[in-house]
Amino acid sequence: MSDLKTPQKDAYSLILDAIDSGTYRPGDRLVESELADRFGVSRTPIREALQRLETQSLLTRDGRSLIVASLDHNQLSELYVVRAELEGLAARLAARHATEEEIRVLRDMVEDDRGLTDQPQALSRANRRFHKQIHLASHNRYLVQQLGLVHRSMALMATTSIAAEGRGRDTITEHDAIVDAIANRNEEVAYQTLKDHISKAFVTRLKLDSGAVKSVGD
Template identity: 30%
Template sequence: MRAEPDASAGSADMVYEALRRKFSNGELAPAERLTEAALAEELGVSRTPIREAIGRLRADGLVVGAAKGVAVATLSGDEVRQLYVLRARLEGLAAELAAQRQSRGELAPKEVRLIREAAESVAAAPTPRAAAMANLALHRAIGRSAGNPMLLDALGRVWDRIAVSTVSNLSDSAWMQVVEQQHDEVISAIEDGRPEVARAAAEQHIDAALEQYLRTH
């Protein structure tokens, strides 16, 4: 008799996105071990889509092989610097494109409002992890407003790899004040339709975030 298809068949994409969210949200610590059995139980699927999703995460550089499974990749100091350099340029471009769209009247008022509301959520977050999640939502909102899906995809891959550093940075109350000010500078430049100013402010913000991270690690 032909077996019923596994209820999890075709769910590798769902598993992959669920695991990517864990990285984006800073839920996974560097070197933390992940096993197929534990992930299958947590997500309520068979091991097959887990195995496929883990293969994609390895290709993304988010996990590496470990005894009896995989582990969250640990970044060296040089890798962190390289990722932040890339992030600064990508986020600068995103802010510039968003401001260009605003100057041409192409950015919907709702998009601008969502960016401002996201910044307010960062400032009001009760914990560093909540602040990191709100911070990612803000940067995603700016990325979407750039109107370039390829750019947003590239940014997503960078954000996932450095999410842990964001949680660490936002644990510092003094740095949080700097973040709020710098967010306002980026958003104001977008609202005013000033592409060059938006790019510079976004790049300076990410460069400063790298300096903050390196000071504490």
């Protein structure tokens, strides 16, 4: 029997994952040679990946250097408006199309995440998985693609709103309500509940950025 090998990620995915995980943060300079050494790939695919990320506005120019882009207040507001509408639509469609198995997975995710409320980075990763599962449960490939673009841009935020004190517990409660609406096949409630969830996350982010609330560990 032949061995099954795990497919290797390409340079674009490797750099994107590093930005998403916070290895590279807004303002950090990306250097071809350093990236090639870090990921063990040649400089040509690294160069092509950097060009692609620049085209997608995830990287920006600082003189001759490429740095990880950051979002100003207006860009952040615009991103959350689009995210709220698309996420709400995903929840609406999930309430219509999700299989019982997909709903079971969502419920299990919420239960598993209850123990992460005081671990903002771990809960942030779990939160992305939860939302991704809702996207897939919408059974609309074009919506999944658009939400993928939105979440790529979300990686340009230096901190997670879940880091605010109390936000972790609130996030789990809100996720629970979203899954209930999807399980009950209530499309309008699912849509509005998820939109409200994104709105609350945006308010928390604005407070974090203004220093009006403390982050976990402060």
